[in-house]
Amino acid sequence: MDSTHPYAKELEIACLTVQRATLLTKKVLEAVDKGTLDKSDSSPVTVADFAAQALIIGAIHRAFPEDDIVGEEDSKALRANETLLERTWELVSSTHLDNESEALLYSPKTKEEMLELIDLGAHGTCNRENRSWVLDPVDGTATFINGQQYAVCLALVEKGIQKLGVLGGPNLNLETGRLHEDIVDQEGYGYQVFAVAGHGAFMRKMGTGALLPAHRIDSKPQITEPKDIDFVDCVAATSSNIVAHERLASHLGAPWPHTTDLWAAQLRYVAIAVGGCNTFIKIPRNASYRSKMWDHAGGMLIAQELGCVVSDLAGNPVDCSLGRTLADCYGMIVAPASIHGRLVEAVKQIM
Template structure:
């Protein structure tokens, strides 16, 4: 670990806690495959969400006791459901990395009550512009997680409203096709992890069961001069986005539609841009009032920015991560290589002016 790089200790701990949490989610999926859990109800993903959040926050809270948290889950439903509580506790208390020396760097809850309180550190976190805040989504892509498709364990460090670090563990990520496909998964290993430190680039590494495996730098996004060379990632089944408007904008640009890559998980769409097969994304919400959750974007945004993408809202403003549990000031989104972002943003704005007339 190169301690001369800012946030090097944070990156090391964050990468280890994400790797441990991905092993936990894999255990849940194995239980589904063996019939121990019913994939047709919400129990498996609920257990994975709570248990992963507890393990992540436990280790970070010990390592950085003054830091705060924003997480998707709160523990009230576990307090109200003793059976669910026991299932989550069983998973939290037994999931460890195989390397004892590495595992010793990571705290884990010692009691059920401690586990509940740790989960609530995230679920009750308000976010904001002051100080250091860890933002986490234990399982981003719950529907595809249940289907054994693509999902991510997501963690970001936001300091004074700015992303400083992002780590995304993608347990099913398999790049043998040169891009991400929902059903092309890593059946033999533990997937891939992508990470970034602000101003210091982004990396990718395979995940394992113990010490971190070697990482290599992610390549920069190629420069794009023509909008017809844009290749979009989208989610055609998303309820929050207006895909009819997406289609109108993208076909006007001369780019392919349907999108080159179609993924349910919001964070996996950033990963798709980072690893190839696509290089752009737009989000035109169906409702003017819609705002995304912070944990659906923090970390993934940083990774693609570090390889040369520019991200703004539909007005061209940068995304503010210091406004609470949502990206409250951000209506919609445009993501593209910096060389072409302005043209793409202009095309989106022109189309929206026409349809709003």
């Protein structure tokens, strides 16, 4: 993509640090496969989450020290568990890109610095005054430990507006043209999907060193008929009302069941970008439910750059300036602009 846009440095650092965090998560999965870490408890997920957050925040904070950082984890569990702390530190201190690109990033030099960096993310928030990096070190923890699909996510939100998003899918295998939990990249490091506001969306294969060439993703076809809707969803999601989703599809005359089922919320945006789907809807089971910022920031931007509209269930734009959650966003509709309004009206009618 054109490197003259105003976020060129931010994008380069973001793509490199997501790629480095990808290498770390792959090391954890390899340790599980070899029996070094016990799959029956939560420790592999825990060390992957903490270690990836530390590496991502280390790189971002060094490059952009004035920026706020919003991350999912804090260091309490590591401070209380010496074994987890040692495992996490070993991963953080041993994971590097294998070429000169590593010099553009930063890693903590001590365990205490690692813990402090993790806590930077725990204290961050998005508002209308600041510039915030939002990250999810492992989106899809339940599927990560099973060697299925998961995502490493990083986005830049400036005064409540998404400016760039980078989603790394370390296990993404696109040979079938669709994303599937169990069809994974066994040999490589998956793909990155990324976007800069106003400049389109792109993807590249990930590797172990310098960033590989990227190519632009085509915009989504602007469908007008419900029969052309292709949903991505998750039957197992505890926060979504899958029965209501089915009722919506039936009301519209749209195909059901959905063609692609993915646990990680951010991967549903990837499925819209490169996995053959075009629509994602979330009708919560609980009226008080609000999504976490890190489950959607960046992914929403990618969908928008491809011609989709992202809104709450009433059709209102999503406000990213209200803290660590999408506090004013009840549910979500992501669909090509040409049919988004039909979905909003259908939701009103079935609810």
